[in-house]
Amino acid sequence: MTDWKFTARQLVRNPLSLMGILIIVVFTIIAIFAPLIAPLPEGHRDAYMIPRDGYSAIPTPPSEEHVFGTTEGQYDIFYGVVWGTRSAFRVALVVIGITILVGIALGSLAGYFGGLLDDVIMRITDIFLAFPALILAMAIVAAIGPSLRSVMIALTAIWWPSYARLIRGDILQVREEDYIEASRGLGASSARVIIRHALPNAIYPTLIMASLDIGAVVLSAAALSFLGLGAPEGYADWGQLTSFARNWIVGPVSDPLKYWYAVTIPGLFILFFVLGWNLLGDAFRDIFDPRLARR
Amino acid sequence: MELRSYIIRRLLLLIPVLFGVTLFIFGITMMFSPIERVSLYVTSARQMSDIPALIETYGLDRPFFVQYGNWIGQVFSGNLGWSRVVGMPVWDAIWTFLPATLELAIFACPLIILLGIFLGTTAAAHKDRPLDHGTRVMAIVGWSLPTFWLGLVLIMIFYGYFRGVLPPSRLSIQMDMVVNSADFVRYTHINTIDAILNLNGPVLLDALRHLVLPVITLSVVNVAFIMRLMRSSMLEALGKGYILTARAKGLAERMVINKHARRNALIPVITVSGYVFAGLANGVVITETIFTYKGIGWWAWQSAVRLDIASVLGFALFNAVLFVLVNLVVDILYTRVDPRVRLGGAVQ
Numbered sequence: 321m322t323d324w325k326f327t328a329r330q331l332v333r334n335p336l337s338l339m340g341i342l343i344i345v346v347f348t349i350i351a352i353f354a355p356l357i358a359p360l361p362e363g364h365r366d367a368y369m370i371p372r373d374g375y376s377a378i379p380t381p382p383s384e385e386h387v388f389g390t391t392e393g394q395y396d397i398f399y400g401v402v403w404g405t406r407s408a409f410r411v412a413l414v415v416i417g418i419t420i421l422v423g424i425a426l427g428s429l430a431g432y433f434g435g436l437l438d439d440v441i442m443r444i445t446d447i448f449l450a451f452p453a454l455i456l457a458m459a460i461v462a463a464i465g466p467s468l469r470s471v472m473i474a475l476t477a478i479w480w481p482s483y484a485r486l487i488r489g490d491i492l493q494v495r496e497e498d499y500i501e502a503s504r505g506l507g508a509s510s511a512r513v514i515i516r517h518a519l520p521n522a523i524y525p526t527l528i529m530a531s532l533d534i535g536a537v538v539l540s541a542a543a544l545s546f547l548g549l550g551a552p553e554g555y556a557d558w559g560q561l562t563s564f565a566r567n568w569i570v571g572p573v574s575d576p577l578k579y580w581y582a583v584t585i586p587g588l589f590i591l592f593f594v595l596g597w598n599l600l601g602d603a604f605r606d607i608f609d610p611r612l613a614r615r
Numbered sequence: 616m617e618l619r620s621y622i623i624r625r626l627l628l629l630i631p632v633l634f635g636v637t638l639f640i641f642g643i644t645m646m647f648s649p650i651e652r653v654s655l656y657v658t659s660a661r662q663m664s665d666i667p668a669l670i671e672t673y674g675l676d677r678p679f680f681v682q683y684g685n686w687i688g689q690v691f692s693g694n695l696g697w698s699r700v701v702g703m704p705v706w707d708a709i710w711t712f713l714p715a716t717l718e719l720a721i722f723a724c725p726l727i728i729l730l731g732i733f734l735g736t737t738a739a740a741h742k743d744r745p746l747d748h749g750t751r752v753m754a755i756v757g758w759s760l761p762t763f764w765l766g767l768v769l770i771m772i773f774y775g776y777f778r779g780v781l782p783p784s785r786l787s788i789q790m791d792m793v794v795n796s797a798d799f800v801r802y803t804h805i806n807t808i809d810a811i812l813n814l815n816g817p818v819l820l821d822a823l824r825h826l827v828l829p830v831i832t833l834s835v836v837n838v839a840f841i842m843r844l845m846r847s848s849m850l851e852a853l854g855k856g857y858i859l860t861a862r863a864k865g866l867a868e869r870m871v872i873n874k875h876a877r878r879n880a881l882i883p884v885i886t887v888s889g890y891v892f893a894g895l896a897n898g899v900v901i902t903e904t905i906f907t908y909k910g911i912g913w914w915a916w917q918s919a920v921r922l923d924i925a926s927v928l929g930f931a932l933f934n935a936v937l938f939v940l941v942n943l944v945v946d947i948l949y950t951r952v953d954p955r956v957r958l959g960g961a962v963q
Contacts, residue, residue: 336752447635450935454897455915459931462919463643539761543901546763548920562764566905569770576775583771587764594759602755 330607340599347593351405358402368403368556370395379568379582391564391582401589403556408593411541412534415475420530423483428514431491445481453478457544466549471541490522528604535597542590561586625943636935640928641683649675654925656689657697658704696925700917705929708914714804715785716899716910722830727837735845740872757839762898766832766905773828781827783906790821833902837894844887848880886949889942896934
């Protein structure tokens with residue numbers, strides 16, 4: 321498709337989006353090869369639980385054995401950030417995946433059939449959108465009990481309404497097209513018209529936007545984890561690793577930056593991961609925004 | 616359509632949304648057992664001693680909608696339940712902690728709006744030149760920053776490395792004693808304003824020193840957001856015919872940008888004030904938690920971590936109502952600012 325080629329060429333030509341792509345590629349490699357980069361120590365069962373080297377609270381600086389040092393509770397920071405990459409991708413893919421499915425299902429029902437069904441679905445999205453997102457997520461997680469699964473449920477709950485609306489709008493746009501009318505005239509069922517004709521013509525921008533929301537999802541998940549509402553203690557998770565450093569922000573008077581590694585390293589991973597997706601997203605927005613078309 | 620009838624219609628539309636919001640909040644509480652839900656109805660510590668009687672009084676074992684009716688009645692009479700974390704009614708807790716949060720917002724809002732608009736205009740005026748690329752990269756980085764981590768790093772640098780120049784929390788211990796002494800009248804519980812009204816320089820200075828880092832932490836993401844929006848809005852305005860006219864008649868470029876383009880570019884920015892409110896509400900929880908700055912965000916975090924469900928849901932409900940009202944005000948403002956917007960009536 322020439323459209324695809326055009327988009328791809330624009331992305332590679334723009335240095336910012338090229339950097340975004342590179343960052344994402346690096347993180348993908350880290351996630352895939354996590355067992356090779358940070359191998360599981362002997363006798364350690366769950367790969368997602370960060371191995372500890374003792375139980376002392378005080379972080380220890382980077383050494384040969386612990387490349388990035390250890391944080392509070394002697395959790396190995398290097399192991400944590402490497403496997404944390406996998407956790408980040410997992411949370412993002414699950415949340416975005418379910419969000420898209422729910423959004424497509426409800427959005428296309430509302431857009432295609434209209435009427436009462438449309439009203440009901442849209443009023444439900446109104447209710448969800450009436451809350452500041454993170455506050456709603458926090459309330460949901462607190463209500464169903466803090467865990468990684470709760471975080472994913474809460475994030476899906478705050479994300480789906482905007483997708484349902486987006487897809488509804490797209491379906492509304494294509495609903496009156498001739499080819500929809502034609503397939504209906506040929507006796508196709510509603511389900512067939514939606515799935516085979518309406519959706520494929522409406523969904524392209526939505527899918528791209530969704531994939532670019534990966535950064536935002538990871539950022540929100542990290543925030544909830546940081547607040548102590550996410551993964552269980554010791555789970556490889558960037559937000560939690562950052563929160564371990566909360567008691568060690570400021571070192572002793574003689575060396576105030578003594579624990580810099582515990583504070584900065586996990587946060588830098590979050591920052592770069594999100595930055596990668598946002599750089600790419602920004603470029604996409606320029607390409608897709610017809611008001612700013614540069615052709 | 617007249618403005619008045621537009622406002623009335625919008626207010627009527629709020630009813631189903633708020634009904635849905637309360638139903639949703641109540642639905643969440645119904646996942647808990649009656650014993651756990653008692654705290655939603657209690658207004659004093661003494662009542663907690665006889666839980667079975669409370670379950671009986673409020674009919675916590677009755678059908679869903681009966682209970683919903685009970686609960687909404689309580690909410691309307693100002694009873695949001697008992698906040699275990701701070702040992703007072705939720706409603707009182709909100710009013711106790713709100714001034715601190717307002718103080719953050721008072722400083723963050725102007726910063727966000729002015730800086731965001733200024734940077735956005737600058738970027739657009741220098742489109743595709745180094746200044747534009749620079750500000751855009753800044754915005755994308757700011758947009759990607761984990762707020763909680765930024766706060767920690769700021770503390771590490773300005774409290775640690777620079778020996779306590781800009782400390783966390785709201786006031787230093789000495790100034791806290793001054794503020795709570797009998798000579799200091801607390802008009803608003805907003806420290807800076809109270810300090811000015813009491814003509815107390817040291818307290819003012821101390822309060823400001825404590826505000827710098829939280830305000831920065833709270834603002835960064837929103838500045839980036841406004842900046843990005845302002846840039847694209849400016850670019851759109853700069854492409855309009857009246858800009859060409861202004862330039863053609865030989866107007867100075869500064870006049871074109873500041874008078875002709877910016878005014879029109881501001882309109883979309885006004886419409887997103889609602890988003891900025893939501894951004895602040897979300898950000899306040901994280902910011903106040905990091906800086907142990909005791910406002911409603913800090914209280915909400917404490918409640919969430921200690922599973923104080925009445926407080927968390929009371930807080931969520933409070934924010935939802937506020938958010939809905941802010942959006943209403945924004946929509947009304949919009950019709951005033953942009954005469955092209957017709958209030959849902961037919962085009963004449």
